[in-house]
Amino acid sequence: MRQTMGRFATGVAVITTFADDAPHGMTVNSLTSVSLDPPLLLVCLDHGARSAEAVVAAGRFVVNVLSKRQQAVALRFAERGGDHFAGLELEYGEHAVPVVPNALAHLECDVDRVVEAGDHVIVLGAVLDVCAREGDPLGFYGGRFSDVVQHGAEPVHWFF
Numbered sequence: 001m002r003q004t005m006g007r008f009a010t011g012v013a014v015i016t017t018f019a020d021d022a023p024h025g026m027t028v029n030s031l032t033s034v035s036l037d038p039p040l041l042l043v044c045l046d047h048g049a050r051s052a053e054a055v056v057a058a059g060r061f062v063v064n065v066l067s068k069r070q071q072a073v074a075l076r077f078a079e080r081g082g083d084h085f086a087g088l089e090l091e092y093g094e095h096a097v098p099v100v101p102n103a104l105a106h107l108e109c110d111v112d113r114v115v116e117a118g119d120h121v122i123v124l125g126a127v128l129d130v131c132a133r134e135g136d137p138l139g140f141y142g143g144r145f146s147d148v149v150q151h152g153a154e155p156v157h158w159f160f
């Protein structure tokens with residue numbers, strides 16, 4: 001399944017939160033937009049991930065969408081058991097959750113619902129605040145980081 005789902009290209013994001021007097025964060029590509037009204041998104045977090053527990057305990061988290069210059073950040077926050085924040089200058093968002101500087105987008109969320117799903121939990125986030133900046137995203141395809149190439153200048157109208 002992992003190999004086959006690898007054919008579905010995604011972006012890369014880091015989920016950050018603050019629990020037990022410490023920042024927590026992990027790299028994810030399971031990010032999905034769920035609803036616009038009300039604004040909801042979801043991420044699927046491994047039961048074994050320290051940050052999954054921290055997100056549920058805090059009840060609040062930030063989705064930091066990475067730019068193509070942030071592959072090192074993606075690797076840092078994917079290191080199992082590592083100190084993901086060592087030597088990193090932190091900024092805090094409006095809701096006292098650390099944010100990854102220079103990310104392409106930030107979405108601050110309240111945990112809306114947590115759904116058990118096999119070896120992962122699905123965390124539904126109610127989006128409180130958003131901010132986006134111009135730049136190129138970091139992609140992930142076939143188990144590798146990749147560039148995302150846009151086709152043509154026109155947005156797809158039925159969506160926007």
Ligand SMILES: Cc1cc2nc3c(=O)[nH]c(=O)nc-3n(C[C@H](O)[C@H](O)[C@H](O)COP(=O)(O)O)c2cc1C
Nearest residue numbers: 026027028029030045046049050051078079080081
């Ligand atoms: C590109 C990429 C995408 C990932 N996506 C997810 C994901 O969606 N869900 C997940 O639980 N782990 C995902 N991981 C693995 C976690 O980032 C990794 O296990 C992390 O260390 C867990 O955080 P922890 O150190 O707080 O336990 C991904 C890793 C990479 C490199």
